[in-house]
Amino acid sequence: MATTHVKGNTPVEVGADEHLTSRLWQRASASGTREVLRYWDAGAWRGLTWAQLGDRVRAVAAGLIGMGIDKGDRVALMSNTRVEWTVTDLAILAVGGVTVPIYETSSAEQCAWILSDSGTKLAVCATPDHAKILDQARAEASDLGEIFVIDDGGLDALAERAGDGDPGKVTERADDLGLGDLASIIYTSGTTGNPKGCSLTHGNLLSTARQTEINLAALFGPEASTLLFLPLAHVFARIIQFVALESDVQMGYARSVEQLAEDLESFSPTFLLSVPRVFEKVFNGAQRKAEGAKAKVFNFAVQAAQDWASTDHPGLAANLKRGLADKLVYSKLRHALGGKIRYCVSGGAPLAPHLAYFFHAAGITILEGYGLTETSAASCVNTPKAMRIGTVGQPSPGTEVMVAEDGELLMRGSGVFTGYWHNDQATGEVITDDGWFRTGDIGAIDDDGFVRITGRKKELIVTAAGKNVAPAVLEERLKSHRLVSQAMVVGDNRPFVAAVITLEPDELTAFAAEHGLSGGPAELRTDAQVLAELGKAVDHANAAVSKAESIRKITVLDRDFTEEHNEMTPTMKLRRRNIIENHSDEIEALYTG
Structure with a gap:
């Protein structure tokens, strides 16, 4: 009989009075000169120590209080992935505000829906063009107040608005936070109709970050670093942001996808989060460059990867072929990705097995995971100690997965959201009476508890x-x-x-x-x-x-x-x-x- 239920390991406990900025304040007062965030500026990588990050967050948070942002008020954040995104996000959370991310590519119509539905009171955006779009949306968003533009010194301007919002009040606000408080409303980019706002608490995101920190401990050592390039408006990059902050991992911010290759080489991260499309482009690009005799060498490396990575116990011949392929092909791939990467975390779409085999043989293990905005992203993931290519791994600690009679995957755990913002009907359609979330995905569970996704129920x-x-x-x-x-x-x-x-x-x-x-x-x-x-x-x-x-x-x-x-x-x-x-x-x- 097929397995229909699996439960992750016992989760690490999270204190009821903890929240997403707890460790920020602890480390800001205790850490030294090590840079935790790095960004490109004036032709070089610059950085912020924990103390500098704490000061910057506190200043912006005081400005938010001065602007009248109270606990539970929504603040929109429309920006590309950059260090200011993280600073603003932490500042909003520190005062008990609720971050409402908006993709930088969103239209005025899309912004209008998100701003009006969430009741956003203030917005921070990256560029003047973003501000124009938000202004166009203002007619449908009656609660929207001022818009601060990062590229025009908006965060400094916001900090200057502190007034009565002195740093001491930021501490009072942070001390008043707990796991049950709302942290973010993330609007799902639905394939039909208006997107729904997923209400995620400090407990949802913090618990998921802590479980991921334990589950993927091999990625988060003292010398670990990652380079962010996926949009922080998406829950996948956002949860990695929180995991890195929780585990004291250095985060860099790529200038753009177009400059990613240059940034990888100069930043040299030890792990990366990405989507399958990026791995496909890297693989296809390497294949395209392999012309003539090189094409035979590349095809040899692809087959050697398949032979070596598709078994738990490769024989002597497979190991020898992999060694030769490493000298001829794999080592060049690692160099192109900065030279230090050993792991990548993949999500957002299914990963083709041939890509997993190829990168694994090349010494860059892709750990495929699975989750949705409603489950705080990291619900299942392959780990260095428990990996099965072709699956999305086993449930994270504290997460349960069940297969319903029609094949739909159901989930339950601390990462599952509280519901859709102001949409009880939609919430009732996806949350069962006993707390299971209907994912909408069709899947199966093997005898070892690895979960496999086979499609979308509605598709x-x-x-x-x-x-x-x-x-x-x-x-x-x-x-x-x-x-x-x-x-x-x-x-x-x-x-x-x-x-x-x-x-x-x-x-x-x-x-x-x-x-x-x-x-x-x-x-x-x-x-x-x-x-x-x-x-x-x-x-x-x-x-x-x-x-x-x-x-x-x-x-x-x-x-x-x-x-x-x-x-x-x-x-x-x-x-x-x-x-x-x-x-x-x-x-x-x-x-x-």
Whole structure:
């Protein structure tokens, strides 16, 4: 009989009077000259010690009190990932405020909904352009007061507004906090309708951070460091921020995704958090550069990784091949990532097994995890001591996972949110009477307690013949091909399964040069050689499913799915209904042409 319930280890206890800034104040008064936060400025990495961080947070927090921010008041934070994000977040939390993150790519309409629904009283943003967007949204957000712009000296200006909000009052506010107090309302980037605000308490986030600190202790030694580049508006990066602060790990802030390669080399982190798409780009980029004889070497390294990493006890031949591949390929990959990285934490989407094998053999173990905004992110994770590629690991300490009769995964634990902000109906739909959270994901639990995600319950496709098809496995396999940027499987109430594919521009350019072709996605999407190559991606995807679930046809678009066309969420999830609507003619042609 299949396992349907698993419980994580006994959790570390968190004191009822602790909160997300407790350790900040302890370390600010006790720590020396070591820099805990580092950022790029004037051509070099600069830093803040715990004492400097404490002073900066206290000054901004006093300004918030001076601006009339009371306990429970919501403060919006719209910014890229930067040191000021963390300073502002901690300042809001320190005075008992509630941080409302907003993605820097959000439109005025999206901002208006978040600001109005949350009742935000004050906003901090990164740039004047962000301020313009927030101002446009103001008409729908009657409670919104002043907007402070970081690039225009906004945090200094906010600190100057302290007035009666002297540093002593910040201490009084912090001392009044506890685990049950609301810390953040994070709006999920829903694929349909307006996003819902997930209410997360200090207890939700702090407990999750503490359990993660214990669960992944191998990552958080005295010399550990990480470089943040994912958006802190997302719960995944946010929880790592808190884990790093709790475990005294040095955090760096990448200048941008475009400059990430340079920053990795100069900062040299020991671990990294990322999403599968980044690992795909690193792998595909290395594959693209391996031309001629180098291509054979790279393919040898890929196969050596598969042979070595797919077994717990590799033999002599596998170890020798891995050693040779390390000299020829893997060592160069580690150097490109800064030279010190030994672990990466992956979340947000399924990780293709071939990527996990390749990086693991290269000495960079990717620990795939799983969680949602509603569960404070880190609900399950593979650890250095308990890892099984193809799964999202075992439940974190204090977390329970159960498989319902229809295959949906249910969760219960200290990280599970208190509900959706001002939306009791939606809360009642996902929280059972005995406290289980309905994740909406379909999955299974193996005999050793490792959890495997197989798809989203709402995304299941039912063909005209009544066959249930989970699109996730097909889409992820398609996207593992170098030419594929995005893929969406269709076939609901249709006679067969098909796929809509977009092309990766850089890889397409390289492929065109290799095969004597010219043009971009619009010109090459119907080229016979390109379609033949995409046929290999389809074959790879179909190898994972039954014939009834297999992809029979594809259509290739002349552009990628984008946020601007409302086809992707800020976290790079597909807005399926919008994609179907925007490309209805191409999809219809699959079944009528």
